[in-house]
Every structure is written in structure tokens, then in C-alpha cells.
Amino acid sequence: MLFLSEQEKHNWAEYADTIFRHRVHPAEYDGKIRKNLVPAFHFYIATYLAAKGAGEQSVRWLETGTLCEEDGLFCCAFLLGFLKRHENQLTKPAVVFQDPRPFIHFAGVPAMKEARRQFVRQCSHSLPVFKKPVRFMDIGCGDGGLTTALLLHLVESGNVSEVSEILLVDSSPAMAALAEKTVRSAFPDAVIRIENGRIQDCSGTIDQKYDIAMSSLAYHHMPLEDKRVHLARLRPWIDHLILFELDANNDTPDLFSPELALSVYQSYGRIMDFVYSHDAPVDVVTDCIDSFLMTELVSLLTEPRGTRSDYHMLRSQWNSLFSEVLGPEFSLRCDSSSCSDEHMSLFTLHYGRTG
Structure with a gap:
């Protein structure tokens, strides 16, 4: 991922204020921006303008930004299409995960399937062999597909001989219901428990030990200060924590900050390219983009x-958080990329109880 210097952060924020007040033409600032970041700067200005209600002006910045995008980073083009579908307004068109289908399509695109396959493989390499029936917790279980894939692989690889209980935590009733059906089909003899809510709502009520807790693209739905609190509440009840996450600088930067926009431009731009590159019906792709990623x-x-x-x-930051909250009782067992390039990375972290 590319980052801005402190001076660039200051300059971009100052330029955004001037552009908003004086309606400056996009080309006037290109020479002041690091050449490879010009499209990202146009994206930043466009989102800043759109958020402040200047939709038509935002579209002009996206149109010029689109002309200089390359190398699979087309976030200006994707956002331009979104604004044109939504009357030039930067507003959320849906409630994320209310309908499972956009997420299911996202999880099924080739790049994501391969990243999830690598995650499963990496977990089997770093987790120990469990000599007793395993109790498993999935924080943000989604449709249950990754839970099923991981546990089946752990059984096949010899890490796990028996799965006795699976706790599925998800705030979406539709997701939780689908996950229960998927997991129960794969593990008919296991006790399947459903916690329909966020981990923030239930971390204080967990009072049973779980051998493995997994969170896949879910624990990021709360700011750092809340991550710290709820991780501390989970610590006594878990022996291994495995995380599948997106490497992005989207937590601590404030609203309208250049560093937040640059991070979103790179991470979401690359992921949306995965979705658009996958051969699927146009309406399915558009729904995945608008009802999930763009929201x-x-x-x-x-x-x-x-x-x-x-x-x-x-x-x-994840490593620092886990070291602070879980250590010294837990140690790092795996820190591996499952999908990575210059702008975006999906990775696996595994922290296990020492001893």
C-alpha cells in the first residue's frame, strides 16, 4: 500500500478546501501531485466534494481521474458509475448484509476464492493437532462457507479428529440462518449455536471455552478502542485466534483526511476490480458493488x-493490538499473505495460547 508524507497530507487537505470554495478546474492541481497518485488525488477531491453536496463538480473530477487510471486500480471509474446510478449523490443505497447474495457473490470471485483457500491452508499449517473434540467460534460468520471449508480441511489434514460445537456469531439474521444451514449440513453431529448480533453485543456474556475463534473480514466493524475492549473480554475463553483481514489504513484516520481516501482508493479499488473482472450477469455484479462494497x-x-x-x-496495527491485549499469554503463530500486491493485501494472523 502506498502512503502520503506528512507534507502531502497537509497539502491535499489544503487543496481540497480551496477547490471546494473556488470550484477549481481539475487539471490545475495535477502538476502539484506525485505523478502516480494523480488518480487517487482526483478520487479524494471527488469524494470530498460529493460528501459536501457538490455532486456535479465531483463527477468532473472523477471523469478526469478515470482518464489516468491504470494497473487494475479503477476506483474513479467505479465511483463515477455509482454516482451516475444514484443522481450524483454519495449516499448509502443499502444496509450491508441485509441480503446475503451480494456477499456470497463477492466471496465466490476467483481472487477471493483463492485467498480464502490460502487462508485455510495457512491455518492448518499453524494450528496444532487437537487430541480432544474441538469447540469452534466464528465471529462474523457470514454464510458459513469459510467455517465449513476450514473445519473440513482441519479434519482432513489431521489437525482435528472431531468437532463438538460451533458458535456462529453474526448481526444479519439472513446470514446467520444461511450459515446455520450450511454448517449443520457439514457437521450434523456437532452442537450448532447461533448468536444473532455483533460480537460487541455478546463478548461480555461468553462463559465457555473455545479451542479456536475465527474472524474473517468481520472484526474490523468497530474502531480500535472497541476492538481492544472486546478482545480483552474474549481472551479468557479462547485458546487460538485466527484472523483473515484486509490490510488497509481505514481505522484511525479521520473523516475527509487524505490518508483515509488514499487507503480506500487502493483497497476498495482493487477489490472492486476483482468483482468486475469476474464473468457474471451485469445485474449481479452491480448489486454486489452497490449493496455491499460501495455501501x-x-x-x-x-x-x-x-x-x-x-x-x-x-x-x-493488528499485530500491535494482539500483542498488547493477548500477550504474553498468547504468541504469534502465523503472519502470512493470502493475496497481495502493491496496493492491497489480504492476510492471515494466528495467535495461540502459550504452553
Whole structure:
């Protein structure tokens, strides 16, 4: 992922204020921006303008930004299409995960399928062999597909001989119901428990030990200060924590900050490219983008910390959090990329109880 210097952060924020007040033509600032970041700067200005109600002006910045995008980063083009579908307004078109189908399509695109396959493989390499029946917790279980894939692989690889209980935690009733059906079909002899809510709502009531707790693209739905609190509440009840996450700087930067926009441009731009590159019906792709990814993007770029829905952190920040809250009782067992390039990374972290 690319980052801005402190001077660039200051300059971009100053330029945004001037552009909003004086309606400056996009080309006037290109020479002041690091060449490879010009499209990202146009994206930042466009989102800043759209969030402040200047939709038509935002579209002009996206149109010029689109002309200089390359290398699979087309976030200006994707956002331009979104604004044109929504009357030039940067507003959330849906409630994320209310309908499971957009997420299920997202999880099934080739890049995500391969990243999840790598995650499962990495977990089997770092988790120990369990000599007793395993109790498993999935925090943000989604449709249950990854839970099923991981546990089946752990059984096949010899890490696990028997799964005795699976706790599925998800705030979406539709997701939780689908996950229960999927997991129960794969493990008919296991006790399946459903916690329909966020981990923030139930971390204080968990009072049973779980051998493995997993969170896949879910624990980022709260800011750092809340992650710390709820992780501390989970610590006595888990022996291994495995995390599958997006490496992005979307937690601590404030609303309208250049660093937040640059991070979103790279991370969401690359992921949306995965979705658009996958051969699927246009209406399915558009629904996945608008009802899932763009809904999250709009939240990140229009709502302040404490209100927005997503708080992806940098990999280094996750390691610092786990070391602070779980250590010294837990130690790092795995820190591996499952999908990575210059702008975006999906990774696996595993912290296990020492001893």
C-alpha cells in the first residue's frame, strides 16, 4: 500500500478546501501531485466534494481521474458509475448484509476464492493437532462457507479428529440462518449455536471455552478502542485466534483526511476490480458493488469514526493490538499473505495460547 508524507497530507487537505470554495478546474492541481497518485488525488477531491453536496463538480473530477487510471486500480471509474446510478449523490443505497447474495457473490470471485483457500491452508499449517473434540467460534460468520471449508480441511489434514460445537456469531439474521444451514449440513453431529448480533453485543456474556475463534473480514466493524475492549473480554475463553483481514489504513484516520481516501482508493479499488473482472450477469455484479462494497465505501468517506461501519487496520496495527491485549499469554503463530500486491493485501494472523 502506498502512503502520503506528512507534507502531502497537509497539502491535499489544503487543496481540497480551496477547490471546494473556488470550484477549481481539475487539471490545475495535477502538476502539484506525485505523478502516480494523480488518480487517487482526483478520487479524494471527488469524494470530498460529493460528501459536501457538490455532486456535479465531483463527477468532473472523477471523469478526469478515470482518464489516468491504470494497473487494475479503477476506483474513479467505479465511483463515477455509482454516482451516475444514484443522481450524483454519495449516499448509502443499502444496509450491508441485509441480503446475503451480494456477499456470497463477492466471496465466490476467483481472487477471493483463492485467498480464502490460502487462508485455510495457512491455518492448518499453524494450528496444532487437537487430541480432544474441538469447540469452534466464528465471529462474523457470514454464510458459513469459510467455517465449513476450514473445519473440513482441519479434519482432513489431521489437525482435528472431531468437532463438538460451533458458535456462529453474526448481526444479519439472513446470514446467520444461511450459515446455520450450511454448517449443520457439514457437521450434523456437532452442537450448532447461533448468536444473532455483533460480537460487541455478546463478548461480555461468553462463559465457555473455545479451542479456536475465527474472524474473517468481520472484526474490523468497530474502531480500535472497541476492538481492544472486546478482545480483552474474549481472551479468557479462547485458546487460538485466527484472523483473515484486509490490510488497509481505514481505522484511525479521520473523516475527509487524505490518508483515509488514499487507503480506500487502493483497497476498495482493487477489490472492486476483482468483482468486475469476474464473468457474471451485469445485474449481479452491480448489486454486489452497490449493496455491499460501495455501501461500505460511502460509509467510510461520509461518516466519522464511531459512526461508520468499517475500520480495517494495517497489518502492523493488528499485530500491535494482539500483542498488547493477548500477550504474553498468547504468541504469534502465523503472519502470512493470502493475496497481495502493491496496493492491497489480504492476510492471515494466528495467535495461540502459550504452553
